[in-house]
Each structure stands twice: as C-alpha cells, then as structure tokens.
Amino acid sequence: MSSDPAGRSVETAQSLARLFELAMRDGRTPPLKALEHIARALGALYQDVASAHRGPAACPCGWVPAGDDLVRLAEALRSGSHRTAAVGRDLRAMTPAGRA
Numbered sequence: 001m002s003s004d005p006a007g008r009s010v011e012t013a014q015s016l017a018r019l020f021e022l023a024m025r026d027g028r029t030p031p032l033k034a035l036e037h038i039a040r041a042l043g044a045l046y047q048d049v050a051s052a053h054r055g056p057a058a059c060p061c062g063w064v065p066a067g068d069d070l071v072r073l074a075e076a077l078r079s080g081s082h083r084t085a086a087v088g089r090d091l092r093a094m095t096p097a098g099r100a
Helices: 005-024 031-051 069-080
Strands: none
Touching (some): 005 031, 031 069
C-alpha cells in the first residue's frame, strides 16, 4: 500500500471498485444492491475494529472508538458521492459482466 494519503485513497477506491465489479459479475445483482452489500461489510468491519479497541485487551495503538464514528462514516459516504474528480478507474470503462 502507498505511503502517502493520496495514494492510499486511490488504492482504496480501486479496491472497492474491484469488489463492486465482483459483486456485479453474476449479471443479476442490481448496482444498488451490490453497493448495499459493500456498505454493510464496511459497517461490520468498523464494528470488528472498534471491538478490538475496547476493554482490557484493547489494541495499544491509542485509538478509541467515538460515539459519532458511524455518523462520520455516513458523512464520508455522502461526501464521496458528490466528488467532482474521478478517483481510480472510471466504472464506465469497465466491460459489463451481464445485465442488471
């Protein structure tokens, strides 16, 4: 993974685009349903990471989950849908695997 924040952002966006492409590969999954699956997986990942940072055996990195974390994640999702510059691959350039 890239060492600079911009590079990490692009790599993360590209990884998510690949996950989306895989979710759509069966040709029967509507795009919004695939995105919902990815969003639920992200929520579950957040819960796993937050759990690892609570209690007596918590990760020693110093991060502590906050009550507004999910609000911040929802806002990040919302703001990402309004970006003006393309990050990573343009989904319109991908070859469709089927029809939704």
